[in-house]
Amino acid sequence: MPIIESIPNISEGRRAEVVERIVAAVGATPGVRVLDLSSDGSHNRSVITLVGDQASMKAAILALYDAAVPAIDLRAHSGEHPRVGAVDVVPFVPIEDVTMSDCVALARDVAAEVAARFDIPVFLYEEASDNPARKNLEDIRRGEFEGLADKLASDGWKPDFGPAAPHPTAGASVIGARMPLIAYNINLATDRLDVAKKIATAVRHSSGGLRYVKAMGVPLVDRGVVQVSMNLTNYEKTPIHRVFEFVKREAARYGVSVLESEIVGLVPGAALTASAAWFLQVDSFTDDLVLETKLRKA
Amino acid sequence: MPIIESIPNISEGRRAEVVERIVAAVGATPGVRVLDLSSDGSHNRSVITLVGDQASMKAAILALYDAAVPAIDLRAHSGEHPRVGAVDVVPFVPIEDVTMSDCVALARDVAAEVAARFDIPVFLYEEASDNPARKNLEDIRRGEFEGLADKLASDGWKPDFGPAAPHPTAGASVIGARMPLIAYNINLATDRLDVAKKIATAVRHSSGGLRYVKAMGVPLVDRGVVQVSMNLTNYEKTPIHRVFEFVKREAARYGVSVLESEIVGLVPGAALTASAAWFLQVDSFTDDLVLETKLRKA
Numbered sequence: 001m002p003i004i005e006s007i008p009n010i011s012e013g014r015r016a017e018v019v020e021r022i023v024a025a026v027g028a029t030p031g032v033r034v035l036d037l038s039s040d041g042s043h044n045r046s047v048i049t050l051v052g053d054q055a056s057m058k059a060a061i062l063a064l065y066d067a068a069v070p071a072i073d074l075r076a077h078s079g080e081h082p083r084v085g086a087v088d089v090v091p092f093v094p095i096e097d098v099t100m101s102d103c104v105a106l107a108r109d110v111a112a113e114v115a116a117r118f119d120i121p122v123f124l125y126e127e128a129s130d131n132p133a134r135k136n137l138e139d140i141r142r143g144e145f146e147g148l149a150d151k152l153a154s155d156g157w158k159p160d161f162g163p164a165a166p167h168p169t170a171g172a173s174v175i176g177a178r179m180p181l182i183a184y185n186i187n188l189a190t191d192r193l194d195v196a197k198k199i200a201t202a203v204r205h206s207s208g209g210l211r212y213v214k215a216m217g218v219p220l221v222d223r224g225v226v227q228v229s230m231n232l233t234n235y236e237k238t239p240i241h242r243v244f245e246f247v248k249r250e251a252a253r254y255g256v257s258v259l260e261s262e263i264v265g266l267v268p269g270a271a272l273t274a275s276a277a278w279f280l281q282v283d284s285f286t287d288d289l290v291l292e293t294k295l296r297k298a
Numbered sequence: 299m300p301i302i303e304s305i306p307n308i309s310e311g312r313r314a315e316v317v318e319r320i321v322a323a324v325g326a327t328p329g330v331r332v333l334d335l336s337s338d339g340s341h342n343r344s345v346i347t348l349v350g351d352q353a354s355m356k357a358a359i360l361a362l363y364d365a366a367v368p369a370i371d372l373r374a375h376s377g378e379h380p381r382v383g384a385v386d387v388v389p390f391v392p393i394e395d396v397t398m399s400d401c402v403a404l405a406r407d408v409a410a411e412v413a414a415r416f417d418i419p420v421f422l423y424e425e426a427s428d429n430p431a432r433k434n435l436e437d438i439r440r441g442e443f444e445g446l447a448d449k450l451a452s453d454g455w456k457p458d459f460g461p462a463a464p465h466p467t468a469g470a471s472v473i474g475a476r477m478p479l480i481a482y483n484i485n486l487a488t489d490r491l492d493v494a495k496k497i498a499t500a501v502r503h504s505s506g507g508l509r510y511v512k513a514m515g516v517p518l519v520d521r522g523v524v525q526v527s528m529n530l531t532n533y534e535k536t537p538i539h540r541v542f543e544f545v546k547r548e549a550a551r552y553g554v555s556v557l558e559s560e561i562v563g564l565v566p567g568a569a570l571t572a573s574a575a576w577f578l579q580v581d582s583f584t585d586d587l588v589l590e591t592k593l594r595k596a
Contacts (some may be wrong), residue, residue, distance in 0.1 A: 003593065035592060051593060180589070187581075201501065244578050260581040266589040269567055272574035280542050280576040283485075283558035291393065291478070291564040292590070294333060295301065295349060 001052045004106065005035075005180070006061060009089045010046050010068050011077055013039040018071045019046045025067040027293035031056030036265070040202045044079025045088070049266075051095065054106050061090055061110050062117070069118055073169040074145045082141050084148055086170035087114075089137060091126070092177045095268070096296075103177035104128045111175040115162030118170065121152060122161040125176035127161070137174060182232040182271060183264035184240060186247050189257045193219050196226035199250045203228065203243065210246065212238035225259060235268065241275040300351045300396035303333075303478070304359060304528070307374050308344050308366050309386045311337040316369050317344050323365040329354030331438065342377025343386070349393065349562075352404050359388055359408050360415070367416055371467040380439050382446055383469035385412075387435060389424070390475045392517045393566070394594075401475035402426045409473040413460030416468065419450060420459040423474035427458070435472060443469045480530040480569060481562035482538060484545045487555045491517050494524035497548045501526065501541065507542065510536035523557060533566065539573040 027034045036049035072086035107128040148166040164242040196217030204215035212234035277285035325332040362390040370384035390401040403470035423461040494515030502513035510532035575583035
């Protein structure tokens with residue numbers, strides 16, 4: 001039984017009853033399980049985590065649009081987080097017995113259906129996009145809802161599906177496929193924010209660091225320490241242990257130790273077993289050595 | 299759905315057709331999956347790995363006795379591995395949604411039934427035994443089949459179930475419950491067998507080391523290196539990473555590095571995720587952070 005995860009981000013984080021209605025519509029879809037809901041008032045945004053196979057995932061995302069599009073009006077929306085649409089981003093993530101190609105195919109299928117049914121322009125992103133300039137979510141979202149009409153009319157920004165003009169209240173959507181993302185933070189035994197920022201600059205891809213790392217240095221004010229806050233966007237190619245050792249070494253340069261690290265949200269088991277095998281120097285490790293993996297396959 | 303693992307050891311490793319018949323009887327039990335079979339001619343012994351819930355596991359082990367008892371005659375048995383019975387040892391191991399107490403109860407239930415149905419003396423061992431002198435398999439097996447009549451008649455060795463005399467051809471059985479065992483070897487970048495032996499002595503419980511470690515130093519002749527070959531009998535209380543760091547530090551004392559390590563057979567995922575969390579210094583890690591674990595529970 002294939003398991004795909006989707007983490008739709010909707011532009012509503014304040015009206016709890018609206019969010020609940022949307023989540024209920026998703027959760028009522030046969031074959032779908034809602035694993036998590038996280039609403040943020042200052043972002044005015046909610047993130048829903050659900051799993052299921054291809055068919056149930058498609059039905060659930062369409063049910064989400066059915067509920068969200070009439071309920072969210074971006075003309076009256078404000079919040080700290082950038083957004084282009086009422087249903088802002090919908091990633092599909094391969095978890096078990098399913099390939100990235102399957103998720104790309106699902107993303108395209110759902111994108112076409114959303115555009116046709118709701119008359120919303122849809123951009124494909126990450127693995128689902130063939131256009132190098134439109135893989136990155138930040139690039140697609142730049143200008144936000146307010147700049148969308150101009151963007152859609154400009155060169156290179158014709159949407160992958162749907163009209164080249166924003167939906168009046170729901171804007172546009174970004175739908176795609178990506179690897180599981182790991183939110184991984186390393187706390188340093190210091191209150192020196194400059195050290196955390198220097199390390200973030202060193203480790204992140206955008207300023208010369210590791211390919212699949214996004215990072216920033218932030219203070220944890222109430223604890224009196226600083227944190228290198230990261231997103232690992234492909235744990236197979238840039239694994240957690242390599243990031244940890246990198247940050248630890250950079251910190252040592254400033255005489256600073258790693259206090260502890262933290263995983264926010266969920267982490268694929270394979271990311272941790274690969275790290276254990278690396279630290280333990282296990283030769284020719286595969287996940288078939290893991291009892292539970294063997295059980296699922298038997 | 300509870301998952302219990304059992305790893306019965308039978309005293310036949312040469313006559314393939316006999317082993318196949320016994321394994322077929324086990325595998326034909328509804329609800330049981332046979333994960334592995336490993337036969338050793340010089341040991342004249344086979345190890346079967348199966349999983350299922352309590353009821354199907356009981357039925358499978360009784361089917362194993364039905365097939366093995368008439369087929370194996372210990373009076374004509376020779377092999378390098380110590381043994382007291384045709385069905386020598388039957389451990390039950392908690393894997394998922396089942397407690398150690400459940401496995402102890404199952405061991406006692408199966409032991410009583412085996413004794414009654416086949417007239418075989420049965421010793422309980424490890425967690426299933428309340429007698430400190432009879433927890434350890436090696437102690438129970440000492441004297442082997444050949445010394446069994448005397449042992450059963452001696453003080454302190456009345457079996458837990460069944461007659462105080464050996465079954466004429468099938469001897470006795472040892473049935474119990476234990477934690478998953480991890481066969482974990484560390485290869486050293488040296489050919490100095492004395493170093494591997496000194497480290498094994500330092501790390502193993504019996505000579506002063508860690509509580510749940512059995513270890514010996516062995517040469518890997520064709521590779522020209524030596525190995526600390528270990529069984530970790532309770533990975534929750536004596537975790538893999540602690541054993542690895544212990545061996546690495548002892549090796550450094552002799553100027554020797556760890557070449558690599560290896561896991562033989564299967565390892566519970568939780569043992570590896572706990573090690574990853576330790577090396578990565580993940581604060582307040584629980585297996586609920588693992589996506590797959592969360593999925594099973596959702």
